[in-house]
Amino acid sequence: MRILTFLRQVLDAEESVHVSNNTVALENSKLVMDTMDEYGVEEALRLREGGTDVEIVALGVGPTRVQDALRTALAMGVDRAIHVETDVRLDAIDLSKVVAQVARQEEASLILSGGQQADWDSHALGAATAERLNWPQATWTSALELKGNTLVGKHDVDEGSEAFTVELPAVVTTQQGLNEPRYPTLPNIMKAKKKELRKESLEQFNVTPSLKFNGAEIQVKQRRNKILDGKDVPAAASELVGLLRNEARVIA
Amino acid sequence: MILIVVEHTNGKVSKSTWEIVTVARESGREGPVTALVLGSNVASVAAEAAGAADQVLVADLPALAQYDPELWAAAVAQIATEGEAGIVLIGGSRSGREYSPRVAIKLNAPLLEDVISLKGSGDALTAEHYTYLARVTETVEASGPVVVVSVKPGVFAAAAPRAEVAEQFDVDLNLPPRRLQVTGKTAERSSRISLTEAEIVVSGGRGVGSAEGFTQYVEGLADQLGAAVGATRAIVDAGWRPYSEQVGQTGKTVQPKVYIAVGISGAVQHLSGMNKSKVIVAINRDAEAPIFKIADYGIVGDVGQIVPAIIEELRK
Numbered sequence: 001m002r003i004l005t006f007l008r009q010v011l012d013a014e015e016s017v018h019v020s021n022n023t024v025a026l027e028n029s030k031l032v033m034d035t036m037d038e039y040g041v042e043e044a045l046r047l048r049e050g051g052t053d054v055e056i057v058a059l060g061v062g063p064t065r066v067q068d069a070l071r072t073a074l075a076m077g078v079d080r081a082i083h084v085e086t087d088v089r090l091d092a093i094d095l096s097k098v099v100a101q102v103a104r105q106e107e108a109s110l111i112l113s114g115g116q117q118a119d120w121d122s123h124a125l126g127a128a129t130a131e132r133l134n135w136p137q138a139t140w141t142s143a144l145e146l147k148g149n150t151l152v153g154k155h156d157v158d159e160g161s162e163a164f165t166v167e168l169p170a171v172v173t174t175q176q177g178l179n180e181p182r183y184p185t186l187p188n189i190m191k192a193k194k195k196e197l198r199k200e201s202l203e204q205f206n207v208t209p210s211l212k213f214n215g216a217e218i219q220v221k222q223r224r225n226k227i228l229d230g231k232d233v234p235a236a237a238s239e240l241v242g243l244l245r246n247e248a249r250v251i252a
Numbered sequence: 253m254i255l256i257v258v259e260h261t262n263g264k265v266s267k268s269t270w271e272i273v274t275v276a277r278e279s280g281r282e283g284p285v286t287a288l289v290l291g292s293n294v295a296s297v298a299a300e301a302a303g304a305a306d307q308v309l310v311a312d313l314p315a316l317a318q319y320d321p322e323l324w325a326a327a328v329a330q331i332a333t334e335g336e337a338g339i340v341l342i343g344g345s346r347s348g349r350e351y352s353p354r355v356a357i358k359l360n361a362p363l364l365e366d367v368i369s370l371k372g373s374g375d376a377l378t379a380e381h382y383t384y385l386a387r388v389t390e391t392v393e394a395s396g397p398v399v400v401v402s403v404k405p406g407v408f409a410a411a412a413p414r415a416e417v418a419e420q421f422d423v424d425l426n427l428p429p430r431r432l433q434v435t436g437k438t439a440e441r442s443s444r445i446s447l448t449e450a451e452i453v454v455s456g457g458r459g460v461g462s463a464e465g466f467t468q469y470v471e472g473l474a475d476q477l478g479a480a481v482g483a484t485r486a487i488v489d490a491g492w493r494p495y496s497e498q499v500g501q502t503g504k505t506v507q508p509k510v511y512i513a514v515g516i517s518g519a520v521q522h523l524s525g526m527n528k529s530k531v532i533v534a535i536n537r538d539a540e541a542p543i544f545k546i547a548d549y550g551i552v553g554d555v556g557q558i559v560p561a562i563i564e565e566l567r568k
Contacts, residue, residue: 011384013385013520013521014520017384017387017388019388024383024384024388091362091363092353092363092365093353093356093357093362093363096353096357115502116501116502118384118385119383119384120383121365121366121381121382121383121384121385121386121524122365123346123349123350123353123365123366124349124352124353124356124363124365125353127321127350127351127352127353127354128353128354128356128357128363130354131325131353131354131357131358132357136322136431136432137321137322137350137432138432139321139346139350140346140502156346156495156502157319157346157347158319158345158346158347159496160437160438160494160495160496161437161438161495162434162435162436162437162438163434163435163436163437164432164433164434164435165433165435166431166432166433167431175502176485176502176521177489177502210362210363210394211362211364211392211393211394212392212393212394212395213390213391213392213393214378214391214392214393215390215391216383216388216389216390216391217388217389217390218387218388218389219382219386219387219388219389219527219528221527221528221546223532223545223546223547223548224548224549225544225545225547225548226548226549226550227534227539227544227547227549227550227551227552228549228550228551228552229551229552229553230535230551230552230553230554230557230558231553233553233557233558233561234561234564234565236551236553236558236561237551237558237561237562237564237565238561238565240533240549240551240562240565241562241565241566243549244510244531244533244549248510248531248548248549250452250509250510250530250531251452251477251510251566
């Protein structure tokens, strides 16, 4: 079988965000593979190591920098990668069109991608891709096993979690808790340089952006920042309660 | 038609639905506000929803007893198509955000996700939503005869039910088979007041020391304040608290009047679930903890000493 893992190169969550010209500026920031997608790459590798005959293909759509994420995936153990190059910003609905077409071309039977995008905070890619392919989906998966043609797993729902089974082909979205992604070793990084990274252009996928992006603004909420020293415990406790009652007026 | 999908639990319309009613009335799209109730044994929900809309469509079917993304998407898309909906409004719960992309694809419509504002003018709808783990507010625009929108809970004011009661209609649906088979459920509904609806939230992180420490300090303080209880991902993973209490990127988003972070250092993933709280209070041993940067008030000190002193002070 073939697994398609979809990945994105995004701002490292630990980095601060800068906005210029109404959009988030990434030029001088550290970028990494979206951690939510990384769980998908790791899970694909584990399914293969579990004894299933699997080829793993990583797919990235976006500017040249996406190749860094694809190289990382290759170094982690993915077999080959496809980069659909474009500088056009696409939302999850648009992207799903590319992912679904590549999944068909590659005859993939499982697609793994992150539950939420660390840059656009979107949850939509997995479900949108599943709908385009008429496949079922399991989102926010925290445990996954492959038994024959059946995925057995656990995923988060509105309140609590559910155990599920679903027949392949299917789309699974991944999250923290599913596994601990491995670090690429130096020999594997060297080996990855020889692996196939195929470049394709966006034109053949017939995608037009469905949204217009009109601006971005950093959320700055003025905070009072009154931080008390807790060395004198009763005095600090008393002052804090006083501030909450009389200044902020948020408790009785 | 303006189509609202009614969210409900235990036979009651959820607060998030009353918030969507506010959005519906302000969206600028034409036609009657139509509330769609999906479920099994939902007569009480339908009756309550009759105060929210101009008409109520009810699909009361055994097949809909349990939520499924494919069934919900099929039902909503069918009703939206038959009623020529100009906008489909869905609550931005985890499940709402899971099936709304399927609805958008079925309707060949753009999707505005997790919006915190929505304005209509002419053919276009302009919305704001958070990006970069809720650190940036972005403005996006969608056009077309129909737009699918998921609405972030807890942002819009809840509409009051209207005095006149809308007419109810039963609808027939062509539902697909259920492909994701649910074989077990871990319901983790806390007995406390709802985390997303509470005015005061007390949350604990690793700095509480242990599960016992959480009970003593976080629950102790929450009891004193009549507050809901939240937790960080780290201590949910450690098994100290149920998942239903998790606040952050992979848990719930809260924006109470006051959020008290006890022993929480403030990873961005946690902050994205609470950084819109009106007042933030932090208690942490480490003065350099990132949580203090977004706090209105804080005490640098040992949780085991500071929190009992605060409880004591509140009792006075």
